[in-house]
Amino acid sequence: MQPQTAIYNRLDNRPIGIFDSGMGGLTVRAAIERALPRESLVYFGDGANVPYGPRPREEITRFVDEAVGRLVERNDVKMVVIACNAATGAAIDHLRSKYPVPIIGMEPAVKPAALTTNTLTVGVLATAAAFKGTLYRATSAEWKKKVRILETVGEGFVELVENDREETPEALETVRRAVEPILAAGADRIVLGCTHYPFLAGQIRRVIEEFSAKTGATAAQIVDSAPAIARRAGQLLTAHNLHADPDKEPPRHLFLSFAGNDYIERLTCKNVHVPRL
Ligand code: DGL
Numbered sequence: 001m002q003p004q005t006a007i008y009n010r011l012d013n014r015p016i017g018i019f020d021s022g023m024g025g026l027t028v029r030a031a032i033e034r035a036l037p038r039e040s041l042v043y044f045g046d047g048a049n050v051p052y053g054p055r056p057r058e059e060i061t062r063f064v065d066e067a068v069g070r071l072v073e074r075n076d077v078k079m080v081v082i083a084c085n086a087a088t089g090a091a092i093d094h095l096r097s098k099y100p101v102p103i104i105g106m107e108p109a110v111k112p113a114a115l116t117t118n119t120l121t122v123g124v125l126a127t128a129a130a131f132k133g134t135l136y137r138a139t140s141a142e143w144k145k146k147v148r149i150l151e152t153v154g155e156g157f158v159e160l161v162e163n164d165r166e167e168t169p170e171a172l173e174t175v176r177r178a179v180e181p182i183l184a185a186g187a188d189r190i191v192l193g194c195t196h197y198p199f200l201a202g203q204i205r206r207v208i209e210e211f212s213a214k215t216g217a218t219a220a221q222i223v224d225s226a227p228a229i230a231r232r233a234g235q236l237l238t239a240h241n242l243h244a245d246p247d248k249e250p251p252r253h254l255f256l257s258f259a260g261n262d263y264i265e266r267l268t269c270k271n272v273h274v275p276r277l
Helices: 005-010 026-035 057-073 083-100 110-116 134-143 155-163 169-184 198-215 226-239 261-269
Strands: 016-020 043-046 081-082 101-104 119-127 148-153 190-193 222-225 253-256
Touching: 016 026, 016 134, 026 043, 026 226, 043 057, 043 261, 057 081, 057 083, 057 101, 081 226, 083 101, 083 134, 101 119, 101 226, 110 119, 110 134, 110 222, 119 169, 134 148, 134 222, 148 169, 155 169, 155 198, 169 198, 190 198, 198 222, 253 261
Parallel strands: 016 043, 016 081, 043 253, 081 101, 119 148, 119 190, 190 222
Antiparallel strands: none
């Protein structure tokens, strides 16, 4: 029998797989790279079928299953992070029952927002598919007994990010249309329930500041799940003895997609300077 210490000291240099419908999961990837700089990361951004938000559950499950299958079989990943609320909502149970690696999913961060709101009103911005997720529905139903939860689909948000149009007047207008009514209804927490949305955090903050200047209301806070997901990834690496050994080889970074080389190039170059919230 192996001595206990040998078991606890096992290290594993296989990469972590990170999946999203497109570029949104890069915001989660950035948080994971910051928290776990020794880990190799393989990022899979579908790109050919984005946006997932309006699609039916079965279709989303088919896409994510194929991508995760590739990550597990061809890239030999030791863990998968589904950095997509829509894909988590549709497929997390299926993926966990099919693949023999730890799988982490995203879920809009209603709990931290509900625990800290002063106005007892929380706004959640997400896609239609994320709002239909079983876990999200169960969590929000619980919190709705204590606070008001205003659910709004970020119409056009994903398209802005996929087309690198975050810093345009059109982006500010699109964000204002979604966010202003939530603020006007009294929300002081805005939960980002889609991993594409942190790319628009600058515009969301602009709308919040405009609204506060106009009404004198305290500025609402933006809540993103990416740092919590990165922490969870670290905990699972520890629990399963999966941390990488930095002395063996430096971390490798790979980008994959269903959408071909030009899209992979765009994933690699996308500027992910998501403001710290
Ligand atoms: N980034 C994804 C999410 O977190 C999905 C966006 C989409 O493809 O509609 O839900």
